Amino acid sequence: MVSSPALTGLRERFRANRIERFTESVIREMTRLAVRHSAINLAQGFPDFAAPEDLKRAAHEAIDADINQYAITWGAKSLRQAIAQQMRTNHGLDIDPQTEVTVCCGSTESMISTLLAVCNAGDEVVVFEPFYENYGPDAVLSGAKPRFVKLRPPTTPAGEWTFDERELRSAFHSNTKAIIVNTPNNPTGKVFTRAELELIRDLCVEFNVLAITDEIYEHILYDGTQHISIATLDGMRERTITINGMSKTYSVTGWRVGWTVAPPQITNAIRKVHDFLTVGAPAPLQEAGASALALSADYYRKLADGYRARRDRLIPVLEEVGFRCFKPRGAYYVMTDISAFGYPDDVSFAQYLVKEIGVATVPGSSFYNDPRDGARQVRFAFCKRDETLDEAARRLRRLGGVGN
Ligand SMILES: Cc1ncc(COP(=O)(O)O)c(C=O)c1O
Numbered sequence: 001m002v003s004s005p006a007l008t009g010l011r012e013r014f015r016a017n018r019i020e021r022f023t024e025s026v027i028r029e030m031t032r033l034a035v036r037h038s039a040i041n042l043a044q045g046f047p048d049f050a051a052p053e054d055l056k057r058a059a060h061e062a063i064d065a066d067i068n069q070y071a072i073t074w075g076a077k078s079l080r081q082a083i084a085q086q087m088r089t090n091h092g093l094d095i096d097p098q099t100e101v102t103v104c105c106g107s108t109e110s111m112i113s114t115l116l117a118v119c120n121a122g123d124e125v126v127v128f129e130p131f132y133e134n135y136g137p138d139a140v141l142s143g144a145k146p147r148f149v150k151l152r153p154p155t156t157p158a159g160e161w162t163f164d165e166r167e168l169r170s171a172f173h174s175n176t177k178a179i180i181v182n183t184p185n186n187p188t189g190k191v192f193t194r195a196e197l198e199l200i201r202d203l204c205v206e207f208n209v210l211a212i213t214d215e216i217y218e219h220i221l222y223d224g225t226q227h228i229s230i231a232t233l234d235g236m237r238e239r240t241i242t243i244n245g246m247s248k249t250y251s252v253t254g255w256r257v258g259w260t261v262a263p264p265q266i267t268n269a270i271r272k273v274h275d276f277l278t279v280g281a282p283a284p285l286q287e288a289g290a291s292a293l294a295l296s297a298d299y300y301r302k303l304a305d306g307y308r309a310r311r312d313r314l315i316p317v318l319e320e321v322g323f324r325c326f327k328p329r330g331a332y333y334v335m336t337d338i339s340a341f342g343y344p345d346d347v348s349f350a351q352y353l354v355k356e357i358g359v360a361t362v363p364g365s366s367f368y369n370d371p372r373d374g375a376r377q378v379r380f381a382f383c384k385r386d387e388t389l390d391e392a393a394r395r396l397r398r399l400g401g402v403g404n
Helices: 026-036 053-064 077-091 106-118 135-141 165-171 194-207 264-278 283-292 297-321 346-357 386-399
Strands: 101-104 124-129 145-150 176-182 210-214 240-245 258-261 324-326 333-337 377-381
Touching (some): 101 106, 101 264, 106 135, 106 176, 145 165, 176 194, 297 324
Parallel strands (some): 124 145, 176 210
């Protein structure tokens, strides 16, 4: 037997430079810690309750009908039509499902396929921070440089997360290719207002920049807040890539079905990347997706009401034990300020919470480019059953109202 020579310089030789700047996903790491310590997982944003019965039945039926082979690479016709229909109903946009919709493996793949399709080395992508942790690595993978603009937390209980107009303007340059907008926002729960989106629109038009908008929480809104899709603003239809998916709206994060809606030329580029990256999203689940998108308005109303009730169940407990909560207007997370607990940083506090208190959260630093900016924050996800939230509350009360 020929013995193979020992692999030398493993780390340097077999590790691409592009991943050097990545850390492991903190959110998914917290989920693993939660399992190891039998903690309640309020870290990762996935529901622990059942998906809609109609949707599961549609998936069964699709498999029974032997829809088991590759779908058309850019998405099953039925789902693309349903997406176009929804864009018309919800946003009044006339979308051609043949040329403007691409179904991907989740919004995650939609975002990276988009960035790979539109960015060149040296381009810049503007990202509001705190940001959903994938955006940084996504920009880097596409060769672009992320340029961060701060969202500042509210200073009063009724306040909103805001950004500074001058800071945003100074982030735009001749080499800016795109801005990523996530509304309703993870992790802050911010819902961008029309005035804010118009400001972003004006900069996009002035600097000839694309808006890539992640709207996967569009149906999860509270307190009468309205979601505005930036593609609906004058001048934005032709320069917006709208990303959405089934994960959050239909409580099926493991199905991996998401999509992009973009003008034909951009769609064409996205489809090229998507085809070689993943070929296609799961075929039977795309069929089920088509029926999900046809659910009545009542479904979406109940979805939002359910999350509002969960938000209002968790926040009082957090406040009682010493967290300062930034009340979300949308999505299903609450960012909190942990200053009252006197811990040196968010990571050591989150470790304490998961190991000693039995509740997993996400340290705030994982949402910032500079970890120091999130050192006094942790994020809770409340997309959980009442029993789960109540058990988390019971455990959190062990903190004993330290901050009061
Ligand atoms: C803002 C945002 N975008 C995208 C995703 C991932 O979505 P998908 O499951 O469709 O890939 C998440 C998941 O938490 C998210 O919060």
